[in-house]
Amino acid sequence: MKTPWRRHRWWLTPTLLILPAAILFSVVILWSAVESLWISLHDWDGFSPMTWIGFGNYVELFNDPQFYVSLRNNVIWLIMFMAAPPLGLAIALLVNQKIRGMRLMKSLFFIPLVLASVAVGVVFTWVYTPQLGLLALIFGFFGATAPAVLSDERFVTFAIVIAALWPQIAFCMVLYLAGLNNLSEELIGAGRVDGARGWNMLRHIVLPQLTQVTFIAIAVTVVGALRSFDMVSVMTQGGPFGSSEVLAYQMFEQSIFSYRFGYGAAIASVLFVIMAVFIVWYLTRIIRIEERGA
Amino acid sequence: MYPRPIPEDAIWQRRFYFIAVLAILILWLCPLFAVILTSFRSTQDVMGGNLWGWPTQFGLVENYTSVFTQTPMARYFLNSLTITIPAVMGVLTLSTLAGFVLARYRFRGNMLVFALFVGGNFLPYQIMMIPVRDLMVRIGLYDTTGALIIFHIAFQTGFATLFMRNFIAALPDELFQAARAEGASPFQTLVHVVIPLVRPALAALAILIFTFVWNDYFWAVVLTVSDTVKPVTAGLANLRGEWVSAWNLISAGTIVVAVPPVVMFFLMQRHFIAGLTMGAVKG
Numbered sequence: 001m002k003t004p005w006r007r008h009r010w011w012l013t014p015t016l017l018i019l020p021a022a023i024l025f026s027v028v029i030l031w032s033a034v035e036s037l038w039i040s041l042h043d044w045d046g047f048s049p050m051t052w053i054g055f056g057n058y059v060e061l062f063n064d065p066q067f068y069v070s071l072r073n074n075v076i077w078l079i080m081f082m083a084a085p086p087l088g089l090a091i092a093l094l095v096n097q098k099i100r101g102m103r104l105m106k107s108l109f110f111i112p113l114v115l116a117s118v119a120v121g122v123v124f125t126w127v128y129t130p131q132l133g134l135l136a137l138i139f140g141f142f143g144a145t146a147p148a149v150l151s152d153e154r155f156v157t158f159a160i161v162i163a164a165l166w167p168q169i170a171f172c173m174v175l176y177l178a179g180l181n182n183l184s185e186e187l188i189g190a191g192r193v194d195g196a197r198g199w200n201m202l203r204h205i206v207l208p209q210l211t212q213v214t215f216i217a218i219a220v221t222v223v224g225a226l227r228s229f230d231m232v233s234v235m236t237q238g239g240p241f242g243s244s245e246v247l248a249y250q251m252f253e254q255s256i257f258s259y260r261f262g263y264g265a266a267i268a269s270v271l272f273v274i275m276a277v278f279i280v281w282y283l284t285r286i287i288r289i290e291e292r293g294a
Numbered sequence: 295m296y297p298r299p300i301p302e303d304a305i306w307q308r309r310f311y312f313i314a315v316l317a318i319l320i321l322w323l324c325p326l327f328a329v330i331l332t333s334f335r336s337t338q339d340v341m342g343g344n345l346w347g348w349p350t351q352f353g354l355v356e357n358y359t360s361v362f363t364q365t366p367m368a369r370y371f372l373n374s375l376t377i378t379i380p381a382v383m384g385v386l387t388l389s390t391l392a393g394f395v396l397a398r399y400r401f402r403g404n405m406l407v408f409a410l411f412v413g414g415n416f417l418p419y420q421i422m423m424i425p426v427r428d429l430m431v432r433i434g435l436y437d438t439t440g441a442l443i444i445f446h447i448a449f450q451t452g453f454a455t456l457f458m459r460n461f462i463a464a465l466p467d468e469l470f471q472a473a474r475a476e477g478a479s480p481f482q483t484l485v486h487v488v489i490p491l492v493r494p495a496l497a498a499l500a501i502l503i504f505t506f507v508w509n510d511y512f513w514a515v516v517l518t519v520s521d522t523v524k525p526v527t528a529g530l531a532n533l534r535g536e537w538v539s540a541w542n543l544i545s546a547g548t549i550v551v552a553v554p555p556v557v558m559f560f561l562m563q564r565h566f567i568a569g570l571t572m573g574a575v576k577g
Contacts, residue, residue: 013480014395021392021451022407028448029414032425039424046428091322094315097300099308105319107563111326114555114566116509118527122534122548123325126332126541134328166325171570178571188296201296227418230511234531248420256516261424268421279416283409290405 040265057266066242070250073157080161081225085217088172096180113170121234124163153243164231168224172217179213247271333545340542357546366521370529377442378507384447385454385503393458394484415452423516441517446507461495498569501562505555526551
């Protein structure tokens with residue numbers, strides 16, 4: 001006689017194995033994302049009961065000048081971050097030579113990638129410090145005075161993004177180095193025979209083989225740009241006068257400092273919608289590749 | 295331009311190339327050198343504005359000892375370890391189990407579950423801030439290391455499951471047929487066939503997750519307030535508020551935060567890079 005366990009084992013085991021991950025992930029991550037949308041329709045200080053106000057938070061948000069500053073900064077992040085894949089590719093090409101000592105240099109180029117973003121933030125605050133920092137030193141070398149970029153509304157976001165690009169470029173470089181390792185020697189040889197060199201070789205023979213890597217590099221860079229928070233928080237706390245805030249930081253500030261959780265959730269939801277467009281594009285691509293492979 | 299390999303016999307060209315790359319590398323790491331140098335300087339030098347000249351006095355030992363004795367950095371460091379190590383182990387366990395099921399079982403909704411794991415991992419994590427914080431308050435874990443451990447396990451499991459699934463799906467089918475023919479149960483297959491084969495993937499994941507969790511700042515600020523719980527990243531940000539112009543101390547603190555992931559990276563470089571490129575959907 002079979003026990004119920006033995007009879008149902010074929011589906012019970014896999015179910016039990018996947019359950020812990022599935023439950024934890026659904027409850028903490030997926031459910032929270034949905035709950036955030038729900039909270040955004042309420043007025044809530046985090047303690048008292050929530051009051052339903054429908055789209056009130058959104059109406060207020062769309063009339064909030066700070067919202068447009070944050071949104072504009074997010075766009076600046078996104079555009080400037082797009083420099084990371086080509087620059088990463090450039091460094092990858094640079095170190096892609098079999099010379100003694102090159103391997104060690106390759107690894108040293110990776111370092112910014114493993115640094116905590118807080119550490120990168122501190123390092124660059126130091127670089128940008130007026131009079132004493134590295135930037136001031138460089139300007140001084142040419143007999144000029146460096147602007148105090150972190151306290152100047154015009155430069156502050158650009159200064160933070162440049163700091164954030166440092167690890168991001170390193171990340172793209174790692175991806176491209178792996179891609180360059182898998183290039184087909186035959187195609188490159190064939191290209192050489194046909195007289196392709198330098199720029200033509202890169203454009204017509206190397207880059208097409210790196211499409212997949214480029215796709216991943218762009219995806220990672222978009223996510224990185226939209227998630228930006230740490231550097232803003234560490235380097236300027238959104239200042240001066242909110243001019244370097246991004247949506248993620250504005251949401252954090254509204255919720256944690258002003259106890260406006262509903263309003264914060266509304267900002268998060270806007271960020272979510274922007275991201276959703278991208279997630280859908282990414283997922284359809286991944287699944288198409290998966291299905292072609294299966 | 296796709297550079298052609300420099301031939302072995304072009305010695306001068308090779309030397310020149312090496313030096314050029316070295317120069318670019320030094321420029322690239324310049325900000326880091328600046329911080330390392332500053333962490334060697336004595337307080338007098340920093341106060342006196344001698345930041346770039348030759349130090350009149352070295353403060354290397356003093357700086358690093360004061361970081362650990364005059365600031366709560368030692369405590370933060372310990373907190374980071376008590377958060378990161380259990381989180382890494384949790385992620386590895388859950389994602390191996392889930393990845394095995396997603397890779398080896400065909401069932402309705404398999405693709406959907408997979409897509410949820412991947413998609414959820416792509417969410418800008420700030421979206422979850424308010425509900426997760428509220429959840430931790432309600433279950434009484436807010437401002438404990440437990441809150442950070444649970445959150446990191448949950449969040450990183452999305453990415454790690456995708457990673458393990460792809461790795462396990464690439465294992466040869468014959469192995470699993472053989473295991474079935476031998477009458478192995480799914481659980482036995484997992485323990486005796488899958489786990490020995492996925493060791494490299496686990497190593498790669500372990501170092502990646504370690505770096506992600508160690509470097510996290512956002513959740514450290516959202517889920518903790520006390521010094522007894524805060525990890526190094528949030529601790530460093532605190533120190534900066536307190537020791538505004540003591541750049542030598544702040545620099546030493548920054549190096550302390552940066553060292554564990556860098557050391558891990560150099561020890562397990564191969565795995566780290568394999569991990570990044572295998573599952574490079576991580577932001």
